[in-house]
Amino acid sequence: MDQIVQLHPAAETTSRGKPDRDVPSxxxxxxxxxxxxxxxxxxxxxxxxxxxxxxKLILTK
Known part of the structure; x- marks a missing residue:
């Protein structure tokens, strides 16, 4: 079951509080x-x- 998910540019902020438009979301x-x-x-x-x-989301190996 391979599925393609289209990513959109994020309007999130970095840990320093600055906008990070280069990280997909x-x-x-x-x-x-x-x-x-x-x-x-x-x-x-x-x-x-x-x-x-x-x-909440949990990611485990």
């Missing part, structure tokens, strides 16, 4: 597509992104 709801867990392959490793009962 994606809504978690778009990324998760209604699921509570998502596997992310990065090189030889697989990570699990999970939405908790309190609607």
């Amino acid at each position: 994606v809504e978690s709801s778009q990324l998760m597509s209604g699921r509570r867990e998502l596997l992310i392959r990065h090189g030889a490793s697989t990570y699990r992104l999970r939405v908790t009962a309190s609607e």
